Amino acid sequence: MTDEDLVDPTPELPDNTPIDRIRFPARIQNGLAAAGLKTIGEVREASDEILLSFQDVGHSSVAYLRETLGLPSCDGVRPLGKKPA
Helix, strand or coil: CCHHHCECCCCCCCCCCEHHHECCCHHHHHHHHHCCCCEHHHHHHCCHHHHHCCCCCCHHHHHHHHHHHCCCCCCCCCCHHHCCC
């Protein structure tokens, strides 16, 4: 996959978007992959505490993820009527 195939992280991305299709900084990409996360939804639903437990993911990385991907739904799963377009 080339850099042209990657997309920028946005809150509008569907939860089932694979992490390896997103243009993340290398440190964040490597930390999420090493932790076994596969989709944007998994990142959104992981607590800050869980994300901070991953190697190479610190407070600034978590802030970046929350800002660019949006926050998780308060129900743990996004209700059908509230999924990003």
